[in-house]
Amino acid sequence: MAVLAMLxxxxxxxxxxxxxxxxxxxxxxxxxxTAEAATPTTTxxxxxxxxxxxxxxxxxxxxxxxxxxxxxxxxxxxxxxGAEAVKALLAGPTAxxxxxxxxxxxxxxxxxxxxxIDAAGIAKVDLSRTFESGGGSLGLTMRLAQxxxxxxxxxxxxxxxxxxxxxxxxxxxxxxxxxxxxVTCESYxxxxxxxxxQAAFAGIWPFATQSELDAYAASSERTxxxxxxxxxxxxxxxxxxxxxxxxxxxxxGPGTVEVxxxxxxxxxxxxxxxxxxxxxxxxxxxxxxxxxGPWTVVEVVAPDIVxxxxxxxxxxxSPVRLTGQAHAFEGTVNVEVREDGMLAGQSLGKxxxxxxxxxxxxxxxxxxxxxxxxxxxxxxxIERSAADGQGVLQVAVVRVRF
Numbered sequence: 001m002a003v004l005a006m007l008x009x010x011x012x013x014x015x016x017x018x019x020x021x022x023x024x025x026x027x028x029x030x031x032x033x034t035a036e037a038a039t040p041t042t043t044x045x046x047x048x049x050x051x052x053x054x055x056x057x058x059x060x061x062x063x064x065x066x067x068x069x070x071x072x073x074x075x076x077x078x079x080x081x082g083a084e085a086v087k088a089l090l091a092g093p094t095a096x097x098x099x100x101x102x103x104x105x106x107x108x109x110x111x112x113x114x115x116x117i118d119a120a121g122i123a124k125v126d127l128s129r130t131f132e133s134g135g136g137s138l139g140l141t142m143r144l145a146q147x148x149x150x151x152x153x154x155x156x157x158x159x160x161x162x163x164x165x166x167x168x169x170x171x172x173x174x175x176x177x178x179x180x181x182x183v184t185c186e187s188y189x190x191x192x193x194x195x196x197x198q199a200a201f202a203g204i205w206p207f208a209t210q211s212e213l214d215a216y217a218a219s220s221e222r223t224x225x226x227x228x229x230x231x232x233x234x235x236x237x238x239x240x241x242x243x244x245x246x247x248x249x250x251x252x253g254p255g256t257v258e259v260x261x262x263x264x265x266x267x268x269x270x271x272x273x274x275x276x277x278x279x280x281x282x283x284x285x286x287x288x289x290x291x292x293g294p295w296t297v298v299e300v301v302a303p304d305i306v307x308x309x310x311x312x313x314x315x316x317x318s319p320v321r322l323t324g325q326a327h328a329f330e331g332t333v334n335v336e337v338r339e340d341g342m343l344a345g346q347s348l349g350k351x352x353x354x355x356x357x358x359x360x361x362x363x364x365x366x367x368x369x370x371x372x373x374x375x376x377x378x379x380x381x382i383e384r385s386a387a388d389g390q391g392v393l394q395v396a397v398v399r400v401r402f
Contacts, residue, residue: 054076054077055074055075055076055077056074056075056076056077056081057072057073057074057075058072058073058075058081058084058085058088058150058153059071059072059073059085059150059153060073060085060088060089060146060150061089061145061146061149061150062093062097062102062103062104062146063102063103063104063105063142063146064100064101064102064103064287065101065201065202065210065286065287066200066201066202066203066286066298066313067191067192067200068142068145068146068149068188068191068192069102070149071093071097071102073085073088073089075087075088080115081154082115082117082123082151082154082156082157083112083114083115085150085151085153085154086112086115086125086147086150086151087112089104089106089146089147089150090106090110090111090112090127092104092106092108092254093254098254101287103253103254103255103256104143104146104253104254105135105139105140105142105143105146105252105253105256106131106143106146106147106253107130107131107133107134107135107143107252107253108253109128109130110127110128110130110131111127111128111130112125112126112127113126113127113128113163113165113166114126115151117156117157120158121156121157121158121159122157122158122159122160122161122182123151123157123159123160123161124160124161124162124163124168125147125151125160125161125162125163126163126164126165126166127147127162127163127164128164128165129164129165131143131162131164132164132169132172132173133252134250134252134258135173135252135253135256135258135282136258136280136282136298136299136300136301137177137299137301137307137311137312137398138202138282138298138299138312138313138398138399139252139253139256139282140172140173140177141177141188141191141311141312142191144162144172144177144179144183144188145185145187145188145191145192147160147162148160148183148184148185148187148188149185149188149192152184152185158182158184159181159182159183159184160182160183160184161179161182161183162179174303174306176306176308176324176325190313190314190315191313200313200376200399200401201286201376202284202286202298202312202313202399203284203286203296203297203298203399204234204238204296204297204298204299204340204378204397204399205234205237205238205296205297206224206230206233206234206296206297207224207286207294207296208340208341208374208376209340210286210287213286213287213294213296214287216294217293217294224294224295224296225292225293225294225295226295227249227257227259227283227295228246228249228259230283230294230295230296230297231246231259231261231281231283231297232244232246232261234281234297235261235281235392235395237343237344238297238343238344239300239344239380239382239392239395239397240344240345240392241263241392241395242264242265242269242391242392243264243265244261244262244263244264245261245262245263245264245275246259246260246261247259247260247261247262247277248260255284255285255286255293256282256283256284256285257282257283257284257295258280258281258282258283259280259281259282259283260277260279260280261277261278261279261280261281262275262276262277262278262279262394263275263278263391263392263393263394265385265391266385266393267385267386267387267391268385268387268388269385269387269388269391278302278304278393278394279300279301279302279303279305279394279395279396280300280301280302281297281300282297282298282299282300282301283295283296283297283298284296284298286298297397298312298399299312299397299398299399300395300396300397301396302381302394302395302396304326304327304328304360304383304394305324305325305326305327305328305333305355305381305383305394305395305396306324306325306326306360306396307322307324307379307381307396307398308323308324308325309321309322309323309324310322310379310398310400311398312398312399312400313399313400313401314400314401315400315401315402316337316379316400316401316402317402318349318367318368318369318370318371319366319367319368319369320337320366320367320369320379320400321364321365321366322335322353322363322364322365322366322367322379323362323363323364324353324355324362324363324381325355325356325360325361325362325363326353326354326355326356326360326361326363326381326383327355327356327357327358327359327360327361328355328356328357328383328393328394329357329383329386329393330354330357330386331354331355331356331357331361331363332352332353332354332383333352333353333354333355333363333381333382333383334350334351334352334381334382334383334384335350335351335352335353335365335367335379335380335381335382336349336350336379336380336382337349337350337367337369337377337378337379337380338377338378338379338380339372339373339374339376339377339402340374340375340376340377341374342377347369347380348369348370348372348377349367349368349369349370350367351365351367351368352365353365353381367379372402374402375401375402376399376400376401376402377399377400377402378397378398378399378400379397379398379400380395380397381395381396381397382394382395383395
């Protein structure tokens, strides 16, 4: 599968017709291009028989492993071709593409509601509110990138804004992803696979490279064939949480499962009468591993520790700049920078940031860390028990590169 990784706007050859527009850019302020755009018909002889509309090829961007790649789709050749491309994207990968390891970060029940292109070439795509449901920051960013790159292939599109159920969005989901300005495929360049370069692996643990995952998939080991087991082992071995409680899982897309979890003990290791979920461990099958393929943790998200920077798969240097919002005891959140292979208690550098003590409030800071020996790792945010400084109450983890 050839990988399209052009930055910025990507022009796509559609059969022998050359690059195609997403739809007409109007002389007036804006026009609506929707799924109901007219299709061509022909009349033969004296009858009025209607033939099938002409078709053309477009590209849609899907998830493969830890990056986005484009695949071709055949769609009706209509004036509103951009709308057809988005609808093809929302349909998800075909059976053949799924077998080849392609997935999508877009929730399966997401509906296309419309597409508006203004005179400046800014496309406003309107989707149902399901589009922002579920998923951690990485999955949410991937789904935004899938739509943006799919629309960005058309020369008439200079940028993309998102609307949900007709309402223009400035902050996407509870994870606080800011999209108050038009975005392009270039905005998500870290997620695009590029020819001749090694893509960043999205998995944090237990597999930190595709080769590790593939070797496990070919073995008879069964431990990490189950997403809940993978999430629990991550929390105990990687984070250092004592006997975490897991709650009913959510499947947010092919090969992606969210495992809500929380502490079993409160301050001073007192058992909680009614444990509740405090964070969500996101696990994925990276690559074409099939239904029995192994799982790996790609991030941990928490409603009371929202990481703004670094973002998933960002390249960081020492000291790493930290921003976000947090609600913790006295606002204190411990932060550790780890490289691949490190477990609980190990780090390249650590410190803390301070958010809100009675409500979620902004934090900012910087953590210095020693020179890593691995190409990637993670930044771990933990609220620890004030009673002993050890117990883990909540956690958020983001994958980074060095």
